[in-house]
Each structure stands twice: as C-alpha cells, then as structure tokens.
Amino acid sequence: MSRVVHLSKIFTSPKLHNTKTVISAWTKKSHFHIQSCLYSSSKNNGNNKAGGDKSKEKDAIQTHPCSNPSQDTNKENSNLKLRQCKPLDINPLSSPVNCNSKIPSIKDCPTPNLMSEIPDPKCGYEEHDGKHRSRNKTIFLLGLLVVALTMGAVWFVSPLEYKTEKQTEKKETSKGKKKRAIIKTPANSKDIPKKVPYLLIGGGTASFSAFRAIKSSDPQAKVLVISNESFYPYMRPPLSKEIWFNDDKDSVKKLIFKQWNGSERSLFYEPDDFYVECKELMGSPNGGVAVARGWTITELDVVERKAYLDDGSVIEYEKCLLATGAKPKLSPVFQVAIADEKLSELVKTYRNVYDFEETLEMFNDSKSIAIIGGGFLGSELACAMARKDKKHSKRIYQLFPEAGNMGKILPEYLSFWTTEKVKAEGVYVLPQTEVVGVKTENNGLELTLNNGKTLTVDFAIVAVGVEPNTDLAPKSDLEVDPDLGGYLVNTELQARTDLYIAGDCACFYDPRLGRRRIEHHDHSVVTGRLAGENMTGARKPYLHQSMFWSDLGPDVGYEAIGIVDSTLPTVAVFAKATDKDSPKALVTATDEGIRSNIEQVPPECDKYLTEEQKAEAAESRKHSSVADKAEGEDFGKGVIFYLRNDIIVGIVLWNVFNRMSTARQVLKDQRKYEDLNEVAKLFNIHEE
Numbered sequence: 001m002s003r004v005v006h007l008s009k010i011f012t013s014p015k016l017h018n019t020k021t022v023i024s025a026w027t028k029k030s031h032f033h034i035q036s037c038l039y040s041s042s043k044n045n046g047n048n049k050a051g052g053d054k055s056k057e058k059d060a061i062q063t064h065p066c067s068n069p070s071q072d073t074n075k076e077n078s079n080l081k082l083r084q085c086k087p088l089d090i091n092p093l094s095s096p097v098n099c100n101s102k103i104p105s106i107k108d109c110p111t112p113n114l115m116s117e118i119p120d121p122k123c124g125y126e127e128h129d130g131k132h133r134s135r136n137k138t139i140f141l142l143g144l145l146v147v148a149l150t151m152g153a154v155w156f157v158s159p160l161e162y163k164t165e166k167q168t169e170k171k172e173t174s175k176g177k178k179k180r181a182i183i184k185t186p187a188n189s190k191d192i193p194k195k196v197p198y199l200l201i202g203g204g205t206a207s208f209s210a211f212r213a214i215k216s217s218d219p220q221a222k223v224l225v226i227s228n229e230s231f232y233p234y235m236r237p238p239l240s241k242e243i244w245f246n247d248d249k250d251s252v253k254k255l256i257f258k259q260w261n262g263s264e265r266s267l268f269y270e271p272d273d274f275y276v277e278c279k280e281l282m283g284s285p286n287g288g289v290a291v292a293r294g295w296t297i298t299e300l301d302v303v304e305r306k307a308y309l310d311d312g313s314v315i316e317y318e319k320c321l322l323a324t325g326a327k328p329k330l331s332p333v334f335q336v337a338i339a340d341e342k343l344s345e346l347v348k349t350y351r352n353v354y355d356f357e358e359t360l361e362m363f364n365d366s367k368s369i370a371i372i373g374g375g376f377l378g379s380e381l382a383c384a385m386a387r388k389d390k391k392h393s394k395r396i397y398q399l400f401p402e403a404g405n406m407g408k409i410l411p412e413y414l415s416f417w418t419t420e421k422v423k424a425e426g427v428y429v430l431p432q433t434e435v436v437g438v439k440t441e442n443n444g445l446e447l448t449l450n451n452g453k454t455l456t457v458d459f460a461i462v463a464v465g466v467e468p469n470t471d472l473a474p475k476s477d478l479e480v481d482p483d484l485g486g487y488l489v490n491t492e493l494q495a496r497t498d499l500y501i502a503g504d505c506a507c508f509y510d511p512r513l514g515r516r517r518i519e520h521h522d523h524s525v526v527t528g529r530l531a532g533e534n535m536t537g538a539r540k541p542y543l544h545q546s547m548f549w550s551d552l553g554p555d556v557g558y559e560a561i562g563i564v565d566s567t568l569p570t571v572a573v574f575a576k577a578t579d580k581d582s583p584k585a586l587v588t589a590t591d592e593g594i595r596s597n598i599e600q601v602p603p604e605c606d607k608y609l610t611e612e613q614k615a616e617a618a619e620s621r622k623h624s625s626v627a628d629k630a631e632g633e634d635f636g637k638g639v640i641f642y643l644r645n646d647i648i649v650g651i652v653l654w655n656v657f658n659r660m661s662t663a664r665q666v667l668k669d670q671r672k673y674e675d676l677n678e679v680a681k682l683f684n685i686h687e688e
C-alpha cells in the first residue's frame, strides 16, 4: 500500500489525537527508511559505519518501500511512484548528450589558397604621382593628429561620471568573459547630499518598500538611498525563475522578464525617471527619492546620527533605515575555492543582477553545470536551466546532502515527490551528496564528492543559503543575534533611536512564534513598509505574518507561512490538481507574478467573516469532504500543517493559491484544533 493511501486513512480519523499518533509513528518509520538508504549506499562504498542488527535493516529495505531519488530516472519521469532503496548510482563522467565529435578540423580543408599565387601589383602611376601622394599623406596624418587631440580634450573636460562608466563598464576575466563592474553614480561624493531627513542604506526590496511608505505619509519627503549595486532598486525573485524563460535576448538585456502568463514586466520597481538626481534632492521643492548607486556605507555613528561612505565622506541623517539584506553562504570547501583566482571564475554564488548576467553567459557556453544546494534557490535554478536547455545539450546536476529537494522544508514524502518532478525537468539530481574537494581540470571544475566519486563540470553555482549582511555591526556598536544572526530590533523594528532595520538583515521579535529572522520577499516588503511608517512617526508594532513562495517553473509552486521546518511533525491533506492549480494559472488569472501582492481574504475563512459570507461558505462545503476526496496520489495540490506542541506554527499551500490570508488567520489563532480536517476545509482544496 502506498504512503498516500496511509495518509488518506489518517485524514479520515475523526479526532486529532488519533491523527497525530498515526502521523508521528509514520514519521519515525520514514526516518528509519532514510537511514536504511544511507546504510545501503555506504555499504556499497565499502564504508559501512551503520551499527545494529544488519539483517533486520536489510529486511527493512526489502519490505518497506523507500524512495531513492538518486536513481537516474530522467527517462522514466512519468512514473513518480516511490521505489526501493538502491545505492547512489551516478556516472558524472559520462559524456554530455549530443556531443558532436565530427566537427571538421581546419586541417581537412582541401582547397589550396589561390590568393598566395597572385603576383605583387606593379603600377606606373605610383612613380609618376609620388610627390603628390607624400604631401597628401602628411596632410592626412596631421588631420588625424588634430582629431585625436580634440577627442582627448573633450574626454578630459567631460563629466567624470561618464568617464568612470566607460572605464569600468565591463571587466574582462581571464577566460575572456566580460564581467559587469560596479559603477559609482554620481561618481563623486560631493554630489551626494551631506545632510538628509531620511537615509536608507541598501537599495533592495525593503528600502524600496520603505521609501514608498515614507512618501505616502510625507509626500514632500526627501529620501536618500545608498546602494552598493549600480542599479536602481529591483526585485530578486524572477532572477531564478521567469527571466530564464524569456528567449528574447534584447529584453533580457534590459532586465525584462515574462511572467508565467507571458506578459512582460521589468525587474525594476520604478522607471529611472521616478528618481531625482542626488545633487538635486535637497533643492527639490516636492522632495523625492534619490539613489546613490555603487556606493557603500562603511560605518554608522548612531549617537551623532552620521553615516560614513566608502570614500570617508559623511552624511548626517534624521532617520535612518538599515536594509542591507543578505549575502550567499559558502561551505568551507567553497570558501577556499572562491579565494583562488582561477577557481573563483568557475565557482559562483547567485544573488543579484551581476550574478544572473554572468551565469547566463557561462550557461550558454557550457555543456555541464553543477548546482550545489537543494533549497528553493538551487531547485528553482536547476529547473529553470533545464527548461532553458531546450535541445538537451547540457547536463545540469543538482547536488545536496538532504534526501530530496527542499528536504529542509517539505515533509519527506513530498520532498521525494518534488525530486522526481525536478528530474522530470531534465535535471540530474544527486541527493545525499556533498562536495569535499574542488580543483580546476582541463578548463573546467572537478568536484570530489563524499562518496569518493568525482564530477567534472564547466562551472558550479553554490546555492546553500544566505547569511544576513551585518557588516556594519562591529564598527557601529550594533547588536547582532548570536543564534539567528541579523541586527536585533524591537517590535517596532528599531535598533536604536532613529535607526530602523528591515528585510533579510533584521532579527525581530514575533510575539506568537518567538524571535525570528526571515529571508523572503514579502517579509522585506512588509518590514520595509512598517519601518518607513515608523520613521514618519507611526509607532506601529510588527505583528504581521509574512509569506513566501517558490515556483519550480510554471507548473509546480507553493506558498508558505510561519515556521516550515521538516523536522516538525506535519499533517497534510491532498487533492487532485486541475489545470487551474499551477503558478501559471494563477498568474494568468491575476497578471501578478509577485505572489505576495495578490493576497485577499477568501470567503471560506468563515470565522472572520460576515454572516452572509459564512452561509455561502457552508453551502459550498456541503459538496466537499476532505476524507472522501483525499486522493493525494500525485500530491497535485494540498495543505500541510506544521505543528509545535500540537499548535499549528507553519503552513505550506502546495499548488493552492489565494489562500494565504486564511493560513495567516489559522496561525494567528494558536489553538489546539480538535480535528485538522476541519481546518483543512477552510482552504477549499477540493474545489474544482
């Protein structure tokens, strides 16, 4: 009997205590399955460290079905059923598909070079007209000199800004690749205001959301943003999803992506002309927002309310927001690799537009790529690259230590199912795999794996999570949370008087779920907005539960809220998905790809609704029953509850959209529910 059937049975249990008992027993069993997998694979490597009764473990392997996503099933992807454990079986050395060895070499050219047989031209005119020609030559050379001198003079007196752009627009790597370099705009800090009412440090989503909030409470506000990127504020989520699916090279160059429904959208939050020039900000009668790009703040004096730029100049502020985001983490082996000049060209992290542009260029020139990391970024990138490689001429490997994709978030069975989906996209998924050594090999990268094998690829992307960017903390006397990282703030997102923190770098107190730090788009939007409001005097607490989403391409996506940690016990209800249950269908219906922008209170959330809405919801519920319809065979769509001390602390909505406010209300309740089936009904997942 498949697990899914077990689940259906579980969900028909009328009482929560029954449900829970079965679930936790099941969870333990699953755990045992994983250990069995490890045991069998390590045994095959001649390195069996598992203790205990081996014959029993063997029995367990035979009698209990256990998914082994490490098997290469790309060719049998339609079959997503779970299978028996087998040792890791990868063949990283096999040659990429469609490798054409018959390209003719230059040596094979059979035609003689006839040009070499043509005699030198002889012309009587040359001798006759010699004097004339030498005078013309002199005039021509003089002319050239004058033009060169004029151009040099123009360049010398032209604005420094223009020169800097031309000089630093692209840097060349040793592999001959052009790499975008940081451009300072304005080029000279004398053009950046020395004293501003509002200073926002970091030009990401949280800052963008903050300046919107400031301008809406104080329309004449003068806001200065300092960003160490060369761009105006932009959104990051499409960088690992939609932008890879845009085949129009020109629009990709302009950082335009196509939403899943095909409509075009810019990565930038606002067009360039929304912003005022830095040097004009303080004189602007209606205020405005100016962004000093390519500039870094290196230190804050929170008592004197001063910020120091990287050239040592100072900006005084009245209110300041620190929204410096997060930076990619690296495992020790990749820390060493990235410190080496040659290796660093082949080992990439992925966070911003520069990374996207560089990765795309490398992807186009590559035959094999390794993506290290099984979380949402690694999984999204792997799927996006596999889809982009329409001719299947490349090998895209995804390596991670967990047993399945998104294994830290999703319950094990769903993580395994997701791995099969990722494989179906054409990705060579290598779970339970870690990189223990990195070196260059024939212009490529050789990765030594924990199972003793090696994998040679053209380049690798390390997507193993991020850490909050708190570089300013030590010099600025700001406190960082020792466990979670991030600047410590109170519920009003204040670190010190007149200093606010928002986005990925904030460690805040959630009165319901305890101290937290969140690295997601919606959280940045919401905290940025709240910080902006509080900077204009609102004094509001941060009580909102933010959400996040991830799309593995246009067909599979999920939204989540609260603490979604696969080590917690979970209870889930699934139903069969229809064509309407996909990220693409959602974007087609709403024309909005940034998921957090489309939240609304659905009518079925009856505890919080009017009598009329409640009656409507009750009527619709007569036609659906979780127990009857819990098919879940392919985990098409569903709702997963994460429990801590029997209370729901997190919810994943799997291919279920527009239900986030229901999830938020459920989380807010903090109740011990008698029957989670009843809670699941609120999400109407059986609606066709």
Ligand SMILES: Cc1cc2nc3c(=O)[nH]c(=O)nc-3n(C[C@H](O)[C@H](O)[C@H](O)COP(=O)(O)OP(=O)(O)OC[C@H]3O[C@@H](n4cnc5c(N)ncnc54)[C@H](O)[C@@H]3O)c2cc1C
Binding pocket: 201, 202, 203, 204, 205, 206, 207, 226, 227, 228, 229, 235, 236, 237, 238, 239, 240, 295, 296, 297, 298, 323, 324, 325, 326, 350, 351, 352, 377, 469, 472, 502, 503, 504, 505, 518, 519, 520, 521, 522, 524, 547, 548, 549, 550, 551
């Ligand atoms: C490829 C990708 C895909 C993602 N997809 C999703 C998704 O699907 N769903 C989701 O919920 N979340 C997603 N995220 C996460 C989300 O984008 C982030 O949580 C969000 O961008 C954080 O916003 P922020 O403003 O806190 O930080 P950031 O957007 O990182 O902005 C911080 C900015 O500050 C700059 N900075 C840092 N230090 C300084 C300094 N000292 N001086 C000046 N400037 C400085 C940084 O360079 C950066 O530009 C994704 C992230 C990435 C990278």
